Structures are given as structure tokens and as C-alpha cells.
Amino acid sequence: MLNKRSSIIVPLLLLFIAQYSGPALAAGADPALKAAGKKIYMRECAACHGVEGDGAGPGAYILNPRPRNLQLGVFKLRSTPTGENPTDQDLFKTITRGISSMAGAMMPSFQELPAKDRWALVTYVKAVAGIDKAGKPIDLPTKPRSFDLALGRQVYERLQCAACHGVDGLGDGTSSLTLKDAQKRRIWAPDLSRGQFKGGAMPRDIYTRISTGLDGTPMPAYASKAKPNEIWALSGYVLSLSKKNIND
Ligand code: HEC
Ligand code: HEC
Structure with a gap:
């Protein structure tokens, strides 16, 4: 369930967290589920995200990007328009899949936890992030039978x-040399030809990422800048790299 690094950190942390009561929580969520x-x-989670949810757990320093400060309530992996809260399903998916990038796993998958435990975590994360109302997902138009790669x-x-992302998607665009995230930490546009996507590599995942952006990063949302058929073609093009x- 946890990668090697975090399984070293967790036992140390257990001693440490026993003394804390955790962050102040938003009102509204089912108290029993929140407590669970x-x-x-x-x-x-606290080994990385910190007992307070501030992203400053004892394991945080070895990770790049850093574990998210969940208190900020800003999420990259949403099916909802930019600037809006994620859906419960978005958070459930993140917890289930974990987050991997070209640099390897940075957040382990928790798919082995019973679904009810993952839902309890969703409730808790929302409380820490101060989310009392989930966002509404964007419309996902039907995927074309084949992708128009030339249009993409x-x-x-x-x-x-x-x-x-560079002319050929290799992550070597000139702006990528200077990008920073919302916390002013250095961030890079990924090499799209590696096929490693934080939010999943299904065509609909790519469609959603391009449309809604990755909030808190320089990756913009393009929903208002292209038509659905163009975003599908672009998603196909990205995957074709x-x-x-x-x-086929
Ligand atoms: C080994 C360290 C580690 C552990 C353990 C871990 N995370 Fe994470 N988590 C991360 C990192 C690193 C990121 C930031 C990834 C990024 O910004 O691309 C992250 C990001 C997130 C996000 C933000 C996703 C988004 O859409 O932006 C959520 C929510 C989250 N973690 C929840 C959890 C929960 C709940 C647990 C426990 C079940 C957990 N994490 C355990 C490292 C960890
Ligand atoms: C201003 C810089 C910038 C521009 C312009 C930009 N991106 Fe990105 N993109 C990023 C950064 C930075 C990330 C990585 C964010 C992260 O991993 O936290 C990213 C991530 C991605 C991802 C990976 C999503 C995932 O699940 O991991 C895809 C796909 C993507 N961009 C496609 C595009 C496409 C297509 C366009 C043009 C319509 C585009 N980007 C324009 C900076 C940019």
C-alpha cells in the first residue's frame, strides 16, 4: 500500500502523531464518517500530508512535488471547471489510484483499502479542505470513434x-524553464511522449485535464478556448505521442 520510502517513515510517524488532535475541520460532514x-x-496519509493536513509531514522533504497542503483546498485532478471544488468521486479516484509521474510514484495507491475507508477519507479530506459543496463535473461529450490526429x-x-510542452510534446518548451506553481515552487511541463499522466491515461482523463486544467499549476484550462471536437482531437494527439x- 505504501512505497518503500513511506514505509520507513510511517513507523516513526506513528509515535509522533499520537500527540496531535489534527486540524480544525469544516462543519457539515457526517461526524462519524469524519472521525473514521x-x-x-x-x-x-499524515506521514506525507502532515497531521494538520498542511503538507508538511516528516516524509514531505524527500518528495517533489511536495505532498499537497490539503488545507488550501486547491486540487489538480478534478472533473469540474477550473477554480471549482472537486467532486467526491474525483477525490475517491485520487485516493484509489495514487499519483505517479515520470519521476515515479509520489503518492501510493490506496486501492487495497476497503471502499468504505476510502469514502471516509474523502469526507475527512473535504473537511480539512473546507469543502462543504462538491463541484459539478463538466459535460463529457461522446468520444469520437477515431481521433482526427491532424486536427489535434x-x-x-x-x-x-x-x-x-515543446513543439513535439517532449516537455522542452521555452516557458518550461521558468514555471512555478501557486506555492512558488519550481514545476515542469511533463514530456507527454512518456505517457505518464497523474490523472489517468484514458482518453476521457486527458479530455478532462485539458478542459479543466490542473489548478495550482501553470497548466491552464482550455474548455473555453476550443470546441469539444477539437479537445477530443487534441486528446487523441496527446495520447498518440x-x-x-x-x-486501433
Ligand atoms: C508518500 C507520500 C504520500 C502519502 C502517503 C499520501 N500522499 Fe497524497 N499526495 C502526495 C503528493 C506528493 C501529492 C502531490 C502530487 C502533485 O502535486 O502532483 C499528493 C496529493 C494529494 C491530493 C491532491 C490531489 C489533487 O487533485 O491535486 C490529495 C487529495 C491527497 N494527496 C490525499 C491523500 C490521502 C487521503 C492520503 C492517505 C490515504 C494520501 N494522500 C497519502 C503524497 C502522499
Ligand atoms: C504555461 C504552461 C503550460 C501550457 C501552455 C500548457 N501546459 Fe500542460 N502542463 C503544464 C504543467 C506545468 C503541467 C504539470 C502539472 C503537474 O503535474 O502538476 C502540465 C500537465 C499537462 C498534462 C498532464 C496531465 C496529467 O494527468 O498528468 C497534459 C496532458 C497537458 N499538460 C496537456 C497540455 C495541452 C494539450 C496543452 C495545450 C492545449 C497544454 N498542456 C498547455 C504546463 C502547461
């Missing part, structure tokens, strides 16, 4: 994805 979630959080390439050029036969 908190217990699981202290065991599974054109849209990639028109929307200037290359400024950050790592998968040769996206249309």
Missing part, C-alpha cells in the same frame, strides 16, 4: 501548448 476518516488519515496537431499549435496506435 481521520483515524485512517493519521495512519495512511493543429489545435496543439493554435493553443500554443508547445510554449511549455506515447501510443502509436491510438486509433
Whole structure:
């Protein structure tokens, strides 16, 4: 359930967290579920995200990007428009899948925890983040039977994805040399040809990321800048950089 690094950290942390009562929570959530979630959080999450949820757990320093300060209530992996709260399902998916990037796993998958424990964690994370109302997902239009990759390439050029991701998507755009996240920490536009996506590599995951952006990072939301068929073509194009036969 935890990667090697965090399994070293967790036992040390258990001693440490026993003394804390945890962060102040937003009102509104079911108290029993919140209490259950908190217990699981202290065991599974606090090593990285900190007992207060401030992202400053004892294991945080070895991770890049850093574990999220959950108190800020800003989430990258949402099915909801930019600036809005994630849905409960979004948080459930993140906890279930974990988060991996080209640099490897930074947040382990918790799919082995019973679903009811993962839902309790969703309740607890929302309370720490001060979310009392989940966002509403964007419309996901039907996926085309095949992707128009030539159109996707054109849209990639028109929307200037290359400024950050590079002309061929290799993460070597000139802006990528200076990007910072909302906490003013250095961040890089990923090499899209590696096929490693934090929010999943299904076409609908890529469609959603491009449409809603990754809040708290320089990756903008493009929902208002392109038509749905263009965003589908672009999603296919992005996937074609790592998968040769996206249309098969
Ligand atoms: C080994 C360290 C580690 C552990 C353990 C861990 N996380 Fe994370 N988590 C991270 C890192 C690192 C990020 C930031 C990734 C990024 O910004 O790309 C993150 C991000 C998140 C996010 C934000 C996702 C988004 O959409 O932006 C949530 C929610 C989250 N973690 C919840 C949890 C919960 C709940 C647990 C326990 C079940 C947990 N994490 C355990 C390292 C960890
Ligand atoms: C201003 C810079 C910038 C521009 C412009 C930009 N991106 Fe990004 N993009 C980023 C950064 C930075 C990340 C990584 C965020 C993270 O991992 O926390 C990212 C991440 C991504 C991801 C990975 C999502 C995931 O699940 O891991 C995809 C796909 C993506 N961008 C596609 C695009 C496309 C397509 C365009 C053009 C329509 C675009 N980006 C424009 C900076 C940019």
C-alpha cells in the first residue's frame, strides 16, 4: 500500500502523531464518517500530508512535488471547471489510484483499502479542505470513434501548448524553464511522449485535464478556448505521442 520510502517513515510517524488532535475541520460532514476518516488519515496519509493536513509531514522533504497542503483546498485532478471544488468521486479516484509521474510514484495507491475507508477519507479530506459543496463535473461529450490526429496537431499549435510542452510534446518548451506553481515552487511541463499522466491515461482523463486544467499549476484550462471536437482531437494527439496506435 505504501512505497518503500513511506514505509520507513510511517513507523516513526506513528509515535509522533499520537500527540496531535489534527486540524480544525469544516462543519457539515457526517461526524462519524469524519472521525473514521481521520483515524485512517493519521495512519495512511499524515506521514506525507502532515497531521494538520498542511503538507508538511516528516516524509514531505524527500518528495517533489511536495505532498499537497490539503488545507488550501486547491486540487489538480478534478472533473469540474477550473477554480471549482472537486467532486467526491474525483477525490475517491485520487485516493484509489495514487499519483505517479515520470519521476515515479509520489503518492501510493490506496486501492487495497476497503471502499468504505476510502469514502471516509474523502469526507475527512473535504473537511480539512473546507469543502462543504462538491463541484459539478463538466459535460463529457461522446468520444469520437477515431481521433482526427491532424486536427489535434493543429489545435496543439493554435493553443500554443508547445510554449511549455515543446513543439513535439517532449516537455522542452521555452516557458518550461521558468514555471512555478501557486506555492512558488519550481514545476515542469511533463514530456507527454512518456505517457505518464497523474490523472489517468484514458482518453476521457486527458479530455478532462485539458478542459479543466490542473489548478495550482501553470497548466491552464482550455474548455473555453476550443470546441469539444477539437479537445477530443487534441486528446487523441496527446495520447498518440506515447501510443502509436491510438486509433486501433
Ligand atoms: C508518500 C507520500 C504520500 C502519502 C502517503 C499520501 N500522499 Fe497524497 N499526495 C502526495 C503528493 C506528493 C501529492 C502531490 C502530487 C502533485 O502535486 O502532483 C499528493 C496529493 C494529494 C491530493 C491532491 C490531489 C489533487 O487533485 O491535486 C490529495 C487529495 C491527497 N494527496 C490525499 C491523500 C490521502 C487521503 C492520503 C492517505 C490515504 C494520501 N494522500 C497519502 C503524497 C502522499
Ligand atoms: C504555461 C504552461 C503550460 C501550457 C501552455 C500548457 N501546459 Fe500542460 N502542463 C503544464 C504543467 C506545468 C503541467 C504539470 C502539472 C503537474 O503535474 O502538476 C502540465 C500537465 C499537462 C498534462 C498532464 C496531465 C496529467 O494527468 O498528468 C497534459 C496532458 C497537458 N499538460 C496537456 C497540455 C495541452 C494539450 C496543452 C495545450 C492545449 C497544454 N498542456 C498547455 C504546463 C502547461
